[in-house]
Amino acid sequence: MSSSIQLPRDVYGTEEHQMLRDTVLEFYKTEVEPNREEWEENTACSREVWLKAGELGLLGLTLDPKYGGSGLDFSYSAVAIETFAKTGADSPGISMHSDIVIPYIEKHGSEAIKDKYLPKMCSGEWIGSLGMTEPSTGSDVQAIRTTAVDMGDHYLINGSKTFITIGYTSDFTLTACKTEHGISLIIIDANLEGFTKGKPFKKLGLKTSDTCELFFDNVKVPKENLIGEEGKGFIYMMQELPRERLTIAIQAIGAVRGGLELTTAYTQERTAFKQPICAFQNTQFKLAEVATQLEVNTAFVDKCTELLARKELTPELASMAKYATTEMQGKMLDECLQLFGGYGYMWEYPIARLVADARVSRIYGGTNEIMKLMIARAIFSDYFKEMKAKRRAMKMAQK
Numbered sequence: 001m002s003s004s005i006q007l008p009r010d011v012y013g014t015e016e017h018q019m020l021r022d023t024v025l026e027f028y029k030t031e032v033e034p035n036r037e038e039w040e041e042n043t044a045c046s047r048e049v050w051l052k053a054g055e056l057g058l059l060g061l062t063l064d065p066k067y068g069g070s071g072l073d074f075s076y077s078a079v080a081i082e083t084f085a086k087t088g089a090d091s092p093g094i095s096m097h098s099d100i101v102i103p104y105i106e107k108h109g110s111e112a113i114k115d116k117y118l119p120k121m122c123s124g125e126w127i128g129s130l131g132m133t134e135p136s137t138g139s140d141v142q143a144i145r146t147t148a149v150d151m152g153d154h155y156l157i158n159g160s161k162t163f164i165t166i167g168y169t170s171d172f173t174l175t176a177c178k179t180e181h182g183i184s185l186i187i188i189d190a191n192l193e194g195f196t197k198g199k200p201f202k203k204l205g206l207k208t209s210d211t212c213e214l215f216f217d218n219v220k221v222p223k224e225n226l227i228g229e230e231g232k233g234f235i236y237m238m239q240e241l242p243r244e245r246l247t248i249a250i251q252a253i254g255a256v257r258g259g260l261e262l263t264t265a266y267t268q269e270r271t272a273f274k275q276p277i278c279a280f281q282n283t284q285f286k287l288a289e290v291a292t293q294l295e296v297n298t299a300f301v302d303k304c305t306e307l308l309a310r311k312e313l314t315p316e317l318a319s320m321a322k323y324a325t326t327e328m329q330g331k332m333l334d335e336c337l338q339l340f341g342g343y344g345y346m347w348e349y350p351i352a353r354l355v356a357d358a359r360v361s362r363i364y365g366g367t368n369e370i371m372k373l374m375i376a377r378a379i380f381s382d383y384f385k386e387m388k389a390k391r392r393a394m395k396m397a398q399k
């Protein structure tokens with residue numbers, strides 16, 4: 001694809017960004033693609049790939065070097081996430097571990113916890129997952145039922161989580177639990193007695209990263225595994241969700257970029273009625289639409305990335321980014337697949353996998369309906385505040 005139709009993205013254009021892009025592409029070629037089919041059959045990737053990612057410095061890109069990270073700004077994470085997504089190589093679940101779990105621990109964990117977990121997470125020796133969703137509740141996080149009862153020197157944990165990305169492979173799960181004073185985040189090590197895991201689910205897409213259920217039956221967790229303050233877990237989640245949602249938006253951008261490149265190449269090779277498919281105006285118009293949607297969405301996501309780096313990304317802007325890009329991803333990749341004809345439906349064709357993987361992006365990290373709810377709340381925030389004040393005044397008057 002000609003670069004003249006791509007927006008200049010100066011902030012990602014340094015030599016270091018390019019080196020990172022090359023490293024991710026090489027990692028994909030040598031470590032992921034040769035093993036992909038085997039991982040798909042096992043519905044989980046190998047542990048070796050994590051060690052390799054650690055060796056190449058791909059884990060903990062933004063983490064402080066004193067904990068084993070690279071200390072880079074978020075634009076580097078964005079480059080890695082987008083490049084992984086373009087190839088489909090994020091299937092080992094690296095961004096969950098590196099861009100979601102690590103920041104929770106870095107920002108809210110005690111020094112002892114950071115020293116214990118972060119260096120091993122950067123080397124790929126320990127893999128971390130995030131457990132919020134439960135069988136009975138996903139969108140309504142405050143309705144979780146998993147409990148952590150304070151027993152003096154430890155918490156006693158009971159409950160279950162579901163749909164946990166890399167839950168099966170992970171060595172610990174950063175888990176949202178109900179404690180006496182609200183929701184708290186607690187690290188639960190996988191080797192603790194009473195912690196069991198379900199078999200990885202068979203999924204529509206993302207077949208090389210596992211997703212499973214986790215069960216906690218009287219699991220004794222040391223008190224020092226609490227992240228931040230007890231009862232503040234919901235606030236921490238609300239603080240971290242914009243980054244998680246932006247990560248999903250960046251993945252959507254990468255996936256569509258990958259789809260556009262694959263389709264541009266394919267339509268020049270494939271012929272019908274004695275012409276390459278790209279000679280049909282329909283093909284040209286479809287890909288013009290994909291390229292336009294991609295660039296327009298990229299501009300918004302790049303702006304959000306900049307805001308995140310300045311710690312100014314609001315929940316509603318992150319929700320807009322996730323909502324807009326993932327809807328675009330679904331529609332545009334479907335258009336791309338159509339141009340492959342029957343081959344597009346075959347699993348061995350990367351476009352089929354990009355389409356299958358795309359479906360979940362409108363669901364996880366908060367569904368797109370929840371994204372719209374967040375945006376609408378911001379639109380009507382003054383109105384809701386006014387209504388609340390009126391109700392409070394009426395109650396006071398009745399007393």
Ligand SMILES: Cc1cc2nc3c(=O)[nH]c(=O)nc-3n(C[C@H](O)[C@H](O)[C@H](O)COP(=O)(O)OP(=O)(O)OC[C@H]3O[C@@H](n4cnc5c(N)ncnc54)[C@H](O)[C@@H]3O)c2cc1C
Pocket residue numbers: 096129130131132133136137138139140162163164165166203206211360363364365366367368369370373
């Ligand atoms: C592959 C995969 C990986 C995942 N990884 C993780 C993970 O690592 N960690 C984790 O904690 N979770 C994970 N999840 C869970 C995911 O975040 C939830 O599935 C998602 O938040 C939706 O929750 P739910 O499935 O319970 O759907 P529900 O909350 O039951 O929603 C069902 C439907 O109702 C709609 N709905 C709900 N509330 C409202 C409302 N107020 N207004 C309008 N519509 C509404 C939803 O939008 C949806 O369409 C993963 C899910 C999948 C599929």
